[in-house]
Amino acid sequence: xxxxxxxxxxxxxxxxxxxxxxxxxxxxxxxxxxxxxxxxxxxxxxxxxxxxxxxxxxxxxxxxxxxxxxxxxxxxxxxxxxxxxxxxxxxxxxxxxxxxxxxxxxxxxxxxxxxxxxxxxxxxxxxxxxxxxxxxxxxxxxxxxxxxxxxxxxxxxxxxxxxxxxxxxxxxxxxxxxxxxxxxxxxxxxxxxxxxxxxxxxxxxxxxxxxxxxxxxxxxxxxxxxxxxxxxxxxxxxxxxxxxxxxxxxxxxxxxxxxxxxxxxxxxxxxxxxxxxxxxxxxxxxxxxx
Amino acid sequence: xxxxxxxxxxxxxxxxxxxxxxxxxxxxxxxxxxxxxxxxxxxxxxxxxxxxxxxxxxxxxxxxxxxxxxxxxxxxxxxxxxxxxxxxxxxxxxxxxxxxxxxxxxxxxxxxxxxxxxxxxxxxxxxxxxxxxxxxxxxxxxxxxxxxxxxxxxxxxxxxxxxxxxxxxxxxxxxxxxxxxxxxxxxxxxxxxxxxxxxxxxxxxxxxxxxxxxxxxxxxxxxxxxxxxxxxxxxxxxxxxxxxxxxxxxxxxxxxxxxxxxxxxxxxxxxxxxxxxxxxxxxxxxxxxxxxxxxxxxxxxxxxxxxxxxxxxxxxxxxxxxxxxxxxxxxxxxxxxxxxxxxxxxxxxxxxxxxxxxxxxxxxxxxxxxxxxxxxxxxxxxxxxxxxxx
Numbered sequence: 001x002x003x004x005x006x007x008x009x010x011x012x013x014x015x016x017x018x019x020x021x022x023x024x025x026x027x028x029x030x031x032x033x034x035x036x037x038x039x040x041x042x043x044x045x046x047x048x049x050x051x052x053x054x055x056x057x058x059x060x061x062x063x064x065x066x067x068x069x070x071x072x073x074x075x076x077x078x079x080x081x082x083x084x085x086x087x088x089x090x091x092x093x094x095x096x097x098x099x100x101x102x103x104x105x106x107x108x109x110x111x112x113x114x115x116x117x118x119x120x121x122x123x124x125x126x127x128x129x130x131x132x133x134x135x136x137x138x139x140x141x142x143x144x145x146x147x148x149x150x151x152x153x154x155x156x157x158x159x160x161x162x163x164x165x166x167x168x169x170x171x172x173x174x175x176x177x178x179x180x181x182x183x184x185x186x187x188x189x190x191x192x193x194x195x196x197x198x199x200x201x202x203x204x205x206x207x208x209x210x211x212x213x214x215x216x217x218x219x220x221x222x223x224x225x226x227x228x229x230x231x232x233x234x235x236x237x238x239x240x241x242x243x244x245x246x247x248x249x250x251x252x253x254x255x256x257x258x259x260x261x262x263x264x265x266x267x268x269x270x271x272x273x274x275x276x277x278x279x280x281x282x283x284x285x286x287x288x289x290x
Numbered sequence: 291x292x293x294x295x296x297x298x299x300x301x302x303x304x305x306x307x308x309x310x311x312x313x314x315x316x317x318x319x320x321x322x323x324x325x326x327x328x329x330x331x332x333x334x335x336x337x338x339x340x341x342x343x344x345x346x347x348x349x350x351x352x353x354x355x356x357x358x359x360x361x362x363x364x365x366x367x368x369x370x371x372x373x374x375x376x377x378x379x380x381x382x383x384x385x386x387x388x389x390x391x392x393x394x395x396x397x398x399x400x401x402x403x404x405x406x407x408x409x410x411x412x413x414x415x416x417x418x419x420x421x422x423x424x425x426x427x428x429x430x431x432x433x434x435x436x437x438x439x440x441x442x443x444x445x446x447x448x449x450x451x452x453x454x455x456x457x458x459x460x461x462x463x464x465x466x467x468x469x470x471x472x473x474x475x476x477x478x479x480x481x482x483x484x485x486x487x488x489x490x491x492x493x494x495x496x497x498x499x500x501x502x503x504x505x506x507x508x509x510x511x512x513x514x515x516x517x518x519x520x521x522x523x524x525x526x527x528x529x530x531x532x533x534x535x536x537x538x539x540x541x542x543x544x545x546x547x548x549x550x551x552x553x554x555x556x557x558x559x560x561x562x563x564x565x566x567x568x569x570x571x572x573x574x575x576x577x578x579x580x581x582x583x584x585x586x587x588x589x590x591x592x593x594x595x596x597x598x599x600x601x602x603x604x605x606x607x608x609x610x611x612x613x614x615x616x617x618x619x620x621x622x623x624x625x626x627x628x629x630x631x632x633x634x635x636x637x638x639x640x641x642x643x644x645x646x647x648x649x650x651x652x653x654x655x656x657x658x659x660x661x662x663x664x665x666x667x668x669x670x671x672x673x674x675x676x677x678x679x680x
Contacts, residue, residue: 076514101482101512102404107441109409137581139611139642154557155581156609160664163609163640180556183409209557212406235560238545238567239576242375246541246556246578248511249406254424276568277561278665
């Protein structure tokens with residue numbers, strides 16, 4: 001088992017004929033992901049490595065049995081791409097695009113509310129269930145199938161943690177990048193519920209960062225609902241207030257969203273908070289060997 | 291992106307928000323002229339810098355006679371203002387806003403921000419606090435009226451009623467408040483803002499509302515559709531190294547420590563700063579070279595990093611994914627050859643093409659310390675710093 005994606009996931013790539021879209025389509029296929037269709041308006045009828053390209057998502061859904069979409073569309077058009085996938089009721093949408101205007105995402109979220117659709121991202125490296133399916137830009141080879149579920153707001157920091165685990169022989173059930181923007185789809189609470197129910201996942205790692213209150217909300221939920229052991233690392237203890245640290249969402253504003261507050265909230269909920277990011281793997285080893 | 295008070299007021303004025311009479315000037319002579327045009331007895335001069343806390347630092351002056359304006363303006367233009375938000379170096383005042391003084395009966399707070407948890411814009415208003423609004427929010431949140439705006443229905447009249455009557459105003463005042471709330475919200479929504487606030491919004495003794503101060507922060511991701519906003523950027527307000535970095539699409543933020551950092555990815559970059567702190571030193575900067583960096587970007591990033599004289603040791607921490615380790619190694623070796631580097635450089639490489647990357651560094655004949663893993667890298671960097679100090 002794993003969450004959200006597995007060997008039965010059939011993926012549509014929106015923006016497949018672009019540079020990024022094509023490169024990562026090939027990488028995903030190489031990893032074993034079942035990519036069944038692509039969409040680029042105006043390029044319907046073409047093929048990329050034998051995969052059919054359609055003009056609209058509706059057409060792709062009609063012709064192939066798609067149940068997930070990966071979006072590699074430039075920021076100005078990405079919100080529309082998410083809405084198009086939602087309009088066709090694709091149950092899982094992964095939006096990799098970085099730089100979508102915040103207000104566009106607010107409108108998207110309103111629309112998604114009306115439908116039973118999971119959105120991952122935007123501004124995410126994607127999601128991977130090692131050995132089964134990868135929808136995203138992460139390097140597949142650093143992963144290994146196993147018992148640890150990972151949720152993260154960051155890309156390379158997640159690779160760092162995955163690498164620490166894999167080198168210790170500890171595999172992962174599913175790794176999800178929830179996205180570095182202010183407005184995102186699935187958040188920690190949504191994923192915690194899914195991981196708690198997943199029999200393959202024995203322990204969890206939560207990688208957070210400064211900005212917003214998602215970690216604090218997760219802490220409250222963990223306290224009430226989650227029994228599985230959790231390790232957390234929060235990036236940005238040394239970040240100055242009022243400065244956006246790369247990600248649109250990583251900013252301490254009005255004295256809120258500091259790493260300290262988040263760590264305290266999580267510790268209070270019984271989460272093992274690791275202060276040294278290089279020691280996450282070691283901590284997980286201790287938990288699993290207990 | 292941030293703008294000045296006078297620019298924010300200009301935008302709000304276009305949206306029907308009343309602002310005091312006045313104008314922005316760069317010379318004492320212009321200040322005198324604007325004051326004469328205003329024709330009021332009390333004149334306020336406000337330093338235009340991108341930082342709050344100006345009042346207490348001497349950046350806001352009130353004069354009771356227009357004849358004093360020129361002299362006070364002369365003192366203010368060119369002065370360096372140090373406020374809790376400017377850092378210790380402070381900011382040079384290049385422009386001042388000359389405005390009509392107001393007879394204030396009451397100060398209010400009115401602002402629009404994004405509520406991330408609800409994924410909606412929220413309008414906040416309070417009759418308590420004025421400029422101390424953050425204190426009110428922390429200590430007595432019940433004194434702040436909040437209304438969330440669902441984009442599918444927009445800002446409806448009933449929402450404005452909830453805000454106005456919620457603040458305890460009568461029909462007359464709510465009527466006068468209405469265009470201000472609507473104007474502020476529309477400016478926020480149409481210009482892709484992350485924050486638009488009037489603080490304080492004042493009620494004068496004659497019963498009129500005016501935006502006495504205004505602040506707008508724009509969403510950088512929305513700037514592509516607002517060419518008129520991009521023109522408002524004031525490069526004087528930004529760190530020169532940060533401007534240089536933004537030319538190459540690099541994300542650089544100057545900090546106060548001595549360990550220069552070069553990392554790919556914002557999360558890993560912050561974590562790298564944190565681990566340096568864990569080992570007892572302070573990072574000199576945040577530098578994210580991004581996922582798709584080219585040799586040229588890496589080279590320029592390294593040069594920007596090295597142009598900070600506080601950097602005594604460099605820690606390069608790369609987890610290659612889309613950014614390949616050989617690209618990184620080429621960029622760094624080129625940069626080290628171009629600029630004179632006399633500080634230790636610790637390099638941790640992992641991920642795509644790591645062997646090739648390490649080979650390039652080893653064969654360069656330059657002096658790099660290769661570290662295996664983030665732990666060893668950070669430890670070596672901090673050790674190198676302490677050795678220098680000893």
